[in-house]
Amino acid sequence: MTPIATPLPPVSAQPRLALDGSVWDAMLEAAGPQDAVWLVRQIVADLNWMRDGLTAALAQGDATTLRRVSHALAGLGGTIGAPHLHKVAQRLSDTARQEDLAIVATIGVEMQDTLACVLALVEHRLSAMGAA
Amino acid sequence: MKGVLGGMERSDSPGRATPPLLLVEDTPSLQMIYRSVLTGAGYDVHIAATAAEGLDAFSRLSPQVVLLDLILPDRDGLALMRDILAQRPETNVIVITANASINKAVEAMRSGAHEFLVKPFDETRFLGAVGNAIAGRTGLRRPVETAPLIAPLVPGLVAPSSHAFIGTSEVMCRIHAKIRSVARSMATVFITGESGTGKELCALAVHDNSTRAGGPFIALNCGAIPQDLLESEVFGHMKGSFTGAISDKPGAATAADGGTLFLDEVCEMAPALQTKLLRFLQTSTVQPVGATRPRKVNVRIVCATNRDPLDAVRRGQFREDLYYRLFVVPIHMPPLRDRGDDVLDIAEAALSRFADEEGRRFTGLSEEVKNLFRRLPWPGNVRQVLNVIRHVVVLNDGGLVTPDMLPETLERDMVMTSGRAAPALSDRSAALSSQAAEFAAPAESVDTVSLDGLIGRPLADIERAVIEATLARCEGSVPRAARMLALSPSTLYRKLEAWKG
Numbered sequence: 001m002t003p004i005a006t007p008l009p010p011v012s013a014q015p016r017l018a019l020d021g022s023v024w025d026a027m028l029e030a031a032g033p034q035d036a037v038w039l040v041r042q043i044v045a046d047l048n049w050m051r052d053g054l055t056a057a058l059a060q061g062d063a064t065t066l067r068r069v070s071h072a073l074a075g076l077g078g079t080i081g082a083p084h085l086h087k088v089a090q091r092l093s094d095t096a097r098q099e100d101l102a103i104v105a106t107i108g109v110e111m112q113d114t115l116a117c118v119l120a121l122v123e124h125r126l127s128a129m130g131a132a
Numbered sequence: 133m134k135g136v137l138g139g140m141e142r143s144d145s146p147g148r149a150t151p152p153l154l155l156v157e158d159t160p161s162l163q164m165i166y167r168s169v170l171t172g173a174g175y176d177v178h179i180a181a182t183a184a185e186g187l188d189a190f191s192r193l194s195p196q197v198v199l200l201d202l203i204l205p206d207r208d209g210l211a212l213m214r215d216i217l218a219q220r221p222e223t224n225v226i227v228i229t230a231n232a233s234i235n236k237a238v239e240a241m242r243s244g245a246h247e248f249l250v251k252p253f254d255e256t257r258f259l260g261a262v263g264n265a266i267a268g269r270t271g272l273r274r275p276v277e278t279a280p281l282i283a284p285l286v287p288g289l290v291a292p293s294s295h296a297f298i299g300t301s302e303v304m305c306r307i308h309a310k311i312r313s314v315a316r317s318m319a320t321v322f323i324t325g326e327s328g329t330g331k332e333l334c335a336l337a338v339h340d341n342s343t344r345a346g347g348p349f350i351a352l353n354c355g356a357i358p359q360d361l362l363e364s365e366v367f368g369h370m371k372g373s374f375t376g377a378i379s380d381k382p383g384a385a386t387a388a389d390g391g392t393l394f395l396d397e398v399c400e401m402a403p404a405l406q407t408k409l410l411r412f413l414q415t416s417t418v419q420p421v422g423a424t425r426p427r428k429v430n431v432r433i434v435c436a437t438n439r440d441p442l443d444a445v446r447r448g449q450f451r452e453d454l455y456y457r458l459f460v461v462p463i464h465m466p467p468l469r470d471r472g473d474d475v476l477d478i479a480e481a482a483l484s485r486f487a488d489e490e491g492r493r494f495t496g497l498s499e500e501v502k503n504l505f506r507r508l509p510w511p512g513n514v515r516q517v518l519n520v521i522r523h524v525v526v527l528n529d530g531g532l533v534t535p536d537m538l539p540e541t542l543e544r545d546m547v548m549t550s551g552r553a554a555p556a557l558s559d560r561s562a563a564l565s566s567q568a569a570e571f572a573a574p575a576e577s578v579d580t581v582s583l584d585g586l587i588g589r590p591l592a593d594i595e596r597a598v599i600e601a602t603l604a605r606c607e608g609s610v611p612r613a614a615r616m617l618a619l620s621p622s623t624l625y626r627k628l629e630a631w632k633g
Binding site: 023026027030031032035038039042043045046067068071072074075076078079080086089090093 | 158159160161162164165168169172201202203205229230231251252255
């Protein structure tokens with residue numbers, strides 16, 4: 001098994017960041033055994049894209065891109081069973097819509113931290129599927 | 133954005149003769165998830181990742197149903213939806229978004245969306261929405277309003293005037309004939325009937341059978357909107373015209389230009405607004421709050437109330453000239469108890485639909501339940517039937533519906549006047565029925581509850597006298613009396629029980 005590059009966050013200390021196993025499992029079941037690995041790889045790719053987009057948009061104060069990325073994060077986070085990611089992304093999306101960049105920056109930091117944790121969790125699951 | 137599988141349009145066409153669905157979603161992993169759910173359910177799914185691809189795919193495929201994310205990389209999803217509906221208005225667009233704001237929902241529905249789903253949504257809800265759209269049913273009503281729950285459209289084409297009504301009773305056949313007849317004219321239609329009898333469905337049927345069917349249908353519940361906001365809701369406002377008016381707003385009358393404006397609970401409208409409505413009817417012009425000039429609109433009015441409009445006029449609550457202006461073509465929606473076996477058709481259709489949504493399998497209604505349903509007075513009408521069936525489906529696994537599956541409160545909610553007493557479902561039910569009848573003072577005693585007669589009496593006696601008079605006015609119906617008194621039915625039942633003791 002490929003070693004995990006990113007250390008797992010201490011989930012027991014941050015239980016709200018854990019993935020909802022029932023939602024995750026149902027999603028993989030719907031995909032079917034043949035496509036499950038591809039799906040998780042795609043989720044990792046999407047989360048990486050969203051992380052990069054978020055970082056760039058926060059650095060540039062680009063509210064339009066922030067709205068789009070946070071909206072996508074909210075949708076994906078909720079769908080894969082990451083409710084905290086979903087909530088923070090919704091907050092960021094709402095704040096970006098109001099274009100209050102000071103508050104956006106604050107929530108943006110929380111968004112980046114949460115996203116990093118969820119990404120690590122998903123990569124761990126991909127690794128556990130033997131397909132990292 | 134391209135991922136492992138790319139973001140170009142792709143199709144899963146298993147070769148089945150199913151109509152194509154178009155999914156416009158830019159996140160590749162979500163494309164995969166939705167596709168797997170939809171193809172697993174037997175649908176032929178085509179995917180586009182951008183608005184441009186989506187419009188191109190739509191033009192080529194002419195799908196009946198489009199699933200559309202609101203935020204796309206190249207364009208606003210609602211703008212794409214408007215283009216889609218401009219090409220083919222009969223397309224059912226299901227908007228999907230992670231933004232759950234009510235403003236977005238209202239905007240989407242007013243722009244013509246068939247349904248609005250907020251991510252994340254579960255598979256059952258997702259497939260239920262798609263199934264409804266394929267079958268041409270609406271899970272949400274076309275116009276979004278803040279009114280209390282109203283019976284959703286129930287599947288099953290029975291009469292030509294509407295795809296929504298179920299039932300073949302003689303009285304409903306007459307209603308369909310009337311709808312077809314009045315729809316063709318421009319005359320204002322005034323729909324009356326008890327709560328839950330399908331007044332809004334009737335209004336929709338009038339619109340759909342008219343030459344205005346291609347235009348907007350805008351519904352407004354005059355009883356659900358605060359009176360100080362109702363003028364703005366009907367006629368619109370200009371930015372800055374009052375505190376909170378942060379932008380121009382067109383108003384329902386303008387939004388309905390070229391189509392139909394449905395005013396539900398019209399008798400709840402405040403007198404000042406009735407005056408403006410009358411002027412609107414006389415001149416066909418609207419003047420938003422804060423505007424300096426009126427604007428001409430071409431709108432057909434349909435209105436409804438569950439009160440007696442003439443009684444409202446007699447009480448001075450509704451302008452007589454407005455009444456005569458609106459009460460041109462009346463349609464009275466019959467209560468369910470007057471519709472014979474329609475209650476069984478409605479219950480069975482609802483059972484089938486709700487069972488599909490919940491992933492359960494019910495085989496039908498037992499003879500005992502059917503006989504019971506025929507006998508019950510259904511004061512809540514179709515809405516009440518749907519609530520009962522929803523209860524049955526959610527709380528039971530499946531099979532034949534038997535009396536023990538029915539809600540325990542069914543008996544209590546069926547209390548009506550002694551002339552139409554609920555059948556004795558149980559000793560408790562019979563006791564409640566006779567209680568309400570006992571306390572429903574004869575109609576001739578209602579006039580004795582005058583203010584003079586109440587002065588000098590203890591407050592508890594005054595309360596009881598008013599409640600008894602109200603029950604008489606409502607023919608013993610506790611739910612109706614409770615609504616009139618702005619009490620919950622359970623509060624009223626408790627008082628009746630206490631007086632009995």
